[in-house]
Every structure is written in C-alpha cells, then in structure tokens.
Amino acid sequence: MFPIDIRPDKFSAEMLDYSRKLGQGMENLLNADAIDTGVTPKDVVYSEDKLVLYRYQRPSDVAQQAVPLLVVYALVNRPYMTDIQEDRSTIKGLLATGQDVYLIDWGYPDQADCALTLDDYINGYIDRCVDHICETHGIDKVNILGICQGGAFSLMYTALHPEKVQNLVTMVTPVDFKTPDNLLSAWVQNIDIDLAVDTMGNIPGELLNWTFLSLKPFSLTGQKYVNMVDLLDDPNKVKNFLRMEKWIFDSPDQAGETFREFIKDFYQQNAFINGTAKVGNHPVDLKQITCPVLNIYAMQDHLVPPDASKALNGLTGSQDYTELAFPGGHIGIYVSGKAQKEVTPAIGKWLNERAS
Amino acid sequence: MSNETLFNDDWLKLQQRYWDGLAEMGRKALGTESAGASNPWQAAMDQWWKTLSPGASQPGQEFMDRLMEQGKSYFETVEKLTKGIAGTDMTQGWDTITRNLEDMQKAFMGGMADGDNSMRRMAGFWEMPLDNWQRMVSSLSPMMPGDLLRNMPHNPMQGDVERMLSAPGLGYSREEQGQYQDLIRRSMDYQRALQEYTGFFSKLGMKSVERMRDFLQAHADGSKPIDSARTLYDSWVSCCEAVYAEEVATPEYARIHGQLVNAEMALKKRMSVMVDESLGAMNMPTRSELRTLQERLQENRRENKHLRRELEMIKRSLAGAEKKPAAAAAKKAPVRKKAAATPAGNASQG
Numbered sequence: 001m002f003p004i005d006i007r008p009d010k011f012s013a014e015m016l017d018y019s020r021k022l023g024q025g026m027e028n029l030l031n032a033d034a035i036d037t038g039v040t041p042k043d044v045v046y047s048e049d050k051l052v053l054y055r056y057q058r059p060s061d062v063a064q065q066a067v068p069l070l071v072v073y074a075l076v077n078r079p080y081m082t083d084i085q086e087d088r089s090t091i092k093g094l095l096a097t098g099q100d101v102y103l104i105d106w107g108y109p110d111q112a113d114c115a116l117t118l119d120d121y122i123n124g125y126i127d128r129c130v131d132h133i134c135e136t137h138g139i140d141k142v143n144i145l146g147i148c149q150g151g152a153f154s155l156m157y158t159a160l161h162p163e164k165v166q167n168l169v170t171m172v173t174p175v176d177f178k179t180p181d182n183l184l185s186a187w188v189q190n191i192d193i194d195l196a197v198d199t200m201g202n203i204p205g206e207l208l209n210w211t212f213l214s215l216k217p218f219s220l221t222g223q224k225y226v227n228m229v230d231l232l233d234d235p236n237k238v239k240n241f242l243r244m245e246k247w248i249f250d251s252p253d254q255a256g257e258t259f260r261e262f263i264k265d266f267y268q269q270n271a272f273i274n275g276t277a278k279v280g281n282h283p284v285d286l287k288q289i290t291c292p293v294l295n296i297y298a299m300q301d302h303l304v305p306p307d308a309s310k311a312l313n314g315l316t317g318s319q320d321y322t323e324l325a326f327p328g329g330h331i332g333i334y335v336s337g338k339a340q341k342e343v344t345p346a347i348g349k350w351l352n353e354r355a356s
Numbered sequence: 357m358s359n360e361t362l363f364n365d366d367w368l369k370l371q372q373r374y375w376d377g378l379a380e381m382g383r384k385a386l387g388t389e390s391a392g393a394s395n396p397w398q399a400a401m402d403q404w405w406k407t408l409s410p411g412a413s414q415p416g417q418e419f420m421d422r423l424m425e426q427g428k429s430y431f432e433t434v435e436k437l438t439k440g441i442a443g444t445d446m447t448q449g450w451d452t453i454t455r456n457l458e459d460m461q462k463a464f465m466g467g468m469a470d471g472d473n474s475m476r477r478m479a480g481f482w483e484m485p486l487d488n489w490q491r492m493v494s495s496l497s498p499m500m501p502g503d504l505l506r507n508m509p510h511n512p513m514q515g516d517v518e519r520m521l522s523a524p525g526l527g528y529s530r531e532e533q534g535q536y537q538d539l540i541r542r543s544m545d546y547q548r549a550l551q552e553y554t555g556f557f558s559k560l561g562m563k564s565v566e567r568m569r570d571f572l573q574a575h576a577d578g579s580k581p582i583d584s585a586r587t588l589y590d591s592w593v594s595c596c597e598a599v600y601a602e603e604v605a606t607p608e609y610a611r612i613h614g615q616l617v618n619a620e621m622a623l624k625k626r627m628s629v630m631v632d633e634s635l636g637a638m639n640m641p642t643r644s645e646l647r648t649l650q651e652r653l654q655e656n657r658r659e660n661k662h663l664r665r666e667l668e669m670i671k672r673s674l675a676g677a678e679k680k681p682a683a684a685a686a687k688k689a690p691v692r693k694k695a696a697a698t699p700a701g702n703a704s705q706g
Contacts, residue, residue: 001576001577001578001579001581002446002449002450002576002581003572003573003575003576003578003581003582004437004438004441004449004453004572004581004582004588005581005582005583006434006438006441006442006582006583006584006585006588007442007583008442010583010584010585011434011438011585014584014585014586015431015585018427018430018431022420022423022424022427025420025423026420029417029419029420111646111650112650114647114650115650115651115653115654115655116654119658120654120658124658124661128661183604183605186605186607186610187604187609187610187613187614188614189610189614190610190611190613190614190615190618191613191614191617191618192614192618192621195618195621195622195625196617196618196621198625199621199622199624199625199628200621200624201643201647204492206491206492207492209492210489210491210492214604216597216600216601217600218593218596218597218600219593219597221422221426222426222429222593223426223589223590223593225422225423225425225426225427226423226426226427226430226586226589228423229423229427232423241419242419245418245419
C-alpha cells in the first residue's frame with residue numbers, strides 16, 4: 001500500500017477549512033477581554049519589597065482547619081498557575097478541603113533586586129511570611145506546600161526551621177538534579193553561570209523561556225498552534241488558551257545572586273544529594289525535617305522528571321513520608337481536570353488526617 | 357462584527373480559486389509546481405491579517421500571529437512532502453516521495469555548506485529552535501539583532517583576522533585598541549558558536565527526514581494510508597520531536613548549547629564594559645558602580661531586617677518578663693486568674 005493518499009481536492013478543502021476556522025477565531029480574539037488570571041478572591045495580608053502574601057477567602061460552607069497552609073511557588077513563572085481559572089484551580093480545591101490558604105507572590109524582581117540571595121528568600125522572606133501567619137493565628141507552626149523550585153525552597157526552609165512547620169507537601173520538586181533524563185540539568189552543566197550573572201545581573205525571563213521551549217520546540221512553538229485552530233470557534237476555549245499562553249510567557253527575571261546559587265549549588269553540584277546544600281552560612285541537613293512529608297510528582301514531567309522528585313525518599317528524617325504519583329505533566333498537575341479530582345483532594349485529605 | 361466581514365469574502369474566494377486550480381492540477385497529475393513561500397493563499401492570508409489585526413487585543417494579536425505563522429509552516433511542510441504524488445501509481449508514488457525526501461535532505465545539507473540559507477528556505481518548521489534563540493538574543497541586546505552574525509562568512513578570513521587581533525595595541529590609544537580587538541574576537545567566537553549550533557540543527561533535519569522515510573515505509577504495511585494533511589503534518593512533527601529528543605540529550609549538544617550561551621554572554625559582557633567606560637568618561641554612573649551599590653544596599657537591608665527582628669524578640673522577651681511577675685501576683689487572686697486565661701484561649705482558636 002502507498003502510505004499517503006491525500007487527494008488534491010481534500011488537501012484544498014482542509015486548507016480552506018483552516019482558513020475558515022482562523023476567520024471565526026478572529027472574531028473570538030477581537031471580542032476577547034483582557035485576560036484575567038487568579039480567580040479566587042483573596043486579600044493582601046503582608047507585603048515586603050516586591051513580595052506580596054495573599055490569604056484566600058474561604059468558602060462560607062466549609063469548616064476551616066486551624067493550621068493554615070502556606071503555598072510557596074517557584075521564582076520561575078507566576079503563581080497564578082495555581083488559580084488559573086474557575087474550574088482549574090488548585091487553590092480553590094484546597095479551600096474546599098478546609099485549608100486556610102496563604103500564597104507568596106514573589107513579584108517581578110528588577111535590577112535593584114539582583115543582590116538578593118537564597119538566604120534572603122528563605123531565611124528572610126519565607127520566614128517572615130511564616131512568622132506573620134503564626135502571629136495572626138496565634139500558633140507556632142504552619143503547613144507548607146512547596147511547588148517546583150518553591151518545593152526546594154520549602155525543603156531548605158523546613159530543614160532550617162523545623163519548629164515552624166507542621167506538615168510539608170512538595171509538588172513536582174527537584175531533589176536529585178542529575179537524573180539521566182533531566183535535560184535542563186544536562187544543558188546547564190556547560191554554562192558559565194558566573195559569567196551569565198556577572199554580565200546580566202538578573203537573568204532575563206526570556207532566557208528561561210527559550211530554555212523551556214527548547215525542551216520540545218516543535219510541539220510547544222509549532223504544532224500547538226496548528227491544533228489550536230480547531231478550538232477557535234469556542235470563545236471559552238480561546239480565552240482559556242490565551243490564559244495559558246499568558247502564563248507561559250509571563251516569566252519574571254531571576255534575581256542574579258539567587259540564580260547563581262541555585263544553579264551552581266543544585267543543578268551543577270546536586271547539593272541535596274551530595275549533602276552540600278547551604279543557605280547563607282547555614283548548612284542544610286534534610287534529616288532535620290521530621291514533620292510528615294507528602295511528596296507529589298508527575299509521571300510525565302519533562303521539567304522535573306519523576307526520579308528527580310522521588311529521590312527525596314529516605315533523605316529526610318521524617319517517619320511519616322508519603323509519595324503520590326500523578327499521571328500527567330508538570331503543568332497538568334495543576335490545571336488538568338484529572339488533577340482537580342485527584343491531586344488537590346488528596347493533599348487536603350492528607351493534611352486533614354494530620355491535623356492535631 | 358459579523359463572520360462575513362471577518363472572513364472577508366474576497367480573501368476566501370481568492371483562496372478557493374487558488375485551491376480549485378491546484379486541485380485541478382493534481383487531478384491532471386501535474387501537481388509538481390511548488391506553491392512557494394509567496395503563494396496566493398499566504399499572500400491573501402497576510403493581507404487579511406494586516407487589515408484586521410490592529411483591532412485585536414495585544415495578547416490576541418500575538419496569539420493570532422503565531423497561528424498564522426504556524427499555519428503557513430503547516431501547509432508548506434505538507435506541500436513539500438506531497439509535491440507531485442497526486443494521481444501517481446504505487447511505483448511512481450514511491451519514486452516521487454523518495455525524491456521529495458531527498459530534496460529535503462539536500463536542502464539540509466546545503467544548509468550546512470552555505471551558512472544554512474537553504475535550510476532556512478527549506479523548512480520554516482526547523483527554524484523554530486533557532487528563531488526562539490534569535491528572538492531571545494534580540495530581547496537581551498536591542499542594539500544587536502539576533503541574526504546579526506548568523507550569515508556572516510568567517511572561515512576563509514578567520515586566520516588573518518585572528519592574526520590581526522593578536523597584534524598588540526600601540527601608542528596612546530592601545531588600551532582602546534585592545535578592547536576593540538577583544539570585542540571582535542568575542543564576536544567571532546559567538547559567530548562560530550552560532551554556526552555550530554545551526555549546523556547541529558541541519559544534521560537533525562537530515563535525521564528527521566530519514567526518520568520520516570522509515571515512518572512512511574512502516575506505514576505502508578498498515579491498513580490505512582494517511583489521507584489528511586493534518587495527519588501527515590503531525591507525523592512529521594513526531595519524527596522531528598523524536599529525533600530532537602534523542603540528539604539534544606547527548607553530551608555533544610550540551611557542549612554546543614553551553615558554548616552558544618557562554619559566547620553570547622562573553623560578547624555582551626565586553627559590550628557592557630565598553631559602554632561603562634564611555635559612561636565613566638562622561639562622569640556618568642556605570643553599571644559596575646550600580647552593581648556595587650546594589651550589593652552594599654542589600655547587605656545593609658539584610659542586616660537592618662535582622663537587627664529589627666532581634667529588637668522585636670528582645671522587646672517581646674522583656675514584655676514577657678514584665679508579665680511574669682504580674683501573672684505570679686495574679687495567681688494569688690483567683691478572680692484575676694480567670695480573666696487572664698480568656699484572651700489566650702481566644703488566640704489559640706485563631
């Protein structure tokens with residue numbers, strides 16, 4: 001059999017159909033309002049420099065847990081991914097399980113922030129947010145949910161301040177930065193990070209975007225748009241797609257000194273695995289983490305491969321360590337329909353079972 | 357706005373005519389004419405979008421630009437793969453597809469030989485990783501377009517230029533000469549790195565064509581031929597992505613990738629130093645001075661926040677110490693003890 005049977009009339013019909021859909025999509029694009037992100041009502045409860053700490057408003061019909069949950073997002077991309085739209089919101093799901101949810105928004109660092117270090121972020125900003133929450137609630141400990149790089153920060157924070165963390169949840173968090181399937185890690189080994197930071201000050205979001213898109217360039221910068229044409233006739237789908245597009249390209253610059261430390265210590269030196277992690281002058285010993293730990297990873301994660309996250313098992317001093325594997329990718333773990341049904345309720349249940 | 361207005365009847369009619377014509381040519385087994393990059397469909401599409409895009413919101417415009425760009429790439433790819441196969445029998449069909457694939461490979465090979473121009477013509481699709489890089493470089497260096505050094509010939513004259521650059525500067529302006537020599541040297545390093553990077557992608561392109569050939573041969577054993585442009589395009593993307601995933605996981609790619617980023621940074625750094633020197637000569641603050649101030653300021657802020665926190669703790673412990681005698685006194689009076697317990701209880705309920 002000859003493998004291709006595309007008749008010219010069929011080809012032309014496909015092309016016209018594509019044009020027609022583009023035309024319809026144009027109307028939806030013209031009518032698209034400004035893209036809103038972050039759908040759950042929230043209040044600013046603390047701010048410092050460019051950091052804003054939000055507290056989400058709880059649903060009136062759900063009894064709230066006494067120990068609040070602080071979400072620590074990565075410095076890369078923006079935290080509204082966790083609350084991207086009404087029916088795809090990790091935050092909303094957590095509130096529904098009775099969590100009192102706080103979230104740190106790191107903002108957009110500029111050149112004035114280039115000297116911020118890991119110590120400033122972890123022993124400074126995160127610690128002051130935790131203190132603020134503890135003071136507000138009259139408690140000594142909070143629950144922490146760390147996401148991706150924010151998970152690595154949360155591990156360091158919990159190891160350095162174990163007395164302030166009741167339960168720790170890590171989501172798609174890199175621990176072993178040198179697993180064989182970690183493309184990002186492989187690529188960064190030959191980069192002169194000192195030269196990059198000394199040259200640029202802050203590391204531009206564009207450079208990070210380029211790196212992430214380079215992981216799957218043809219799918220992420222080509223095929224995705226061709227496939228999208230099929231959905232253009234639905235205004236809601238157009239808006240949802242634009243929302244995701246906004247998030248993908250909404251990459252804050254990275255404070256130079258923090259980037260230098262994080263990439264050199266972790267991506268190049270694999271500091272958690274080699275036991276060389278430190279924040280400022282404080283060595284980080286993951287064995288100091290004795291609280292319950294829930295480690296969630298995505299099985300099709302191309303940014304943080306599953307093995308990179310699973311390496312946490314056995315590294316902490318916790319006697320209550322649980323893993324949860326999600327059948328999806330790095331982004332799907334927050335925004336997919338499946339994640340809303342599986343991941344968020346599981347986090348809530350796990351935390352509620354450990355509420356004292 | 358109605359669909360009729362948006363569609364722009366003229367645009368659709370023009371496309372319809374073009375595609376009717378092409379279909380007719382295919383039916384006559386004459387579909388060997390390539391539509392080329394400037395075919396009426398693309399031209400009409402571009403014109404249509406230029407007219408309408410100012411009315412779209414900014415994110416909508418960017419999004420639509422990408423859709424248009426990828427739409428063109430989609431049809432170009434399918435046209436190149438299927439050129440001349442309509443109406444052919446099995447043997448002729450295989451001959452034609454083999455020729456098309458060979459043409460694609462030649463284009464990639466040409467890309468390696470002549471500074472990748474032919475590769476650029478061949479497949480806009482394979483431009484994506486390079487295009488992404490150039491967009492990024494342009495955003496970092498507004499004064500230096502991302503493709504500034506891409507096609508500049510360098511090999512034939514490289515030895516002479518390097519000899520010239522290694523000559524020491526002379527006279528009163530020798531330091532300045534040295535800086536310019538270093539700038540040119542770094543430009544050449546970046547150009548070399550960029551060409552090695554594009555060369556790597558040329559090789560990937562050829563491997564992808566091979567993978568596509570294997571895929572089509574395997575598909576010939578199946579029960580149903582590929583009968584839509586979209587399926588063919590998706591298959592091509594899968595082949596490219598699979599080859600890409602294999603190749604970029606190699607140490608060779610990690611080296612090329614690192615070399616490209618480092619060369620770009622080294623060039624940018626040299627430019628920054630020169631800009632700094634000019635600013636310094638005009639008694640203006642330089643980036644380097646600002647960086648020093650930023651570091652000192654951050655150090656001060658860090659200490660300040662630390663001291664403030666210690667002060668808070670001291671205040672609290674002092675307040676606690678003052679409360680203790682009061683609480684001890686309260687223990688002697690049962691009525692006051694009950695009153696003191698209430699606020700603490702409230703606080704613990706959050």
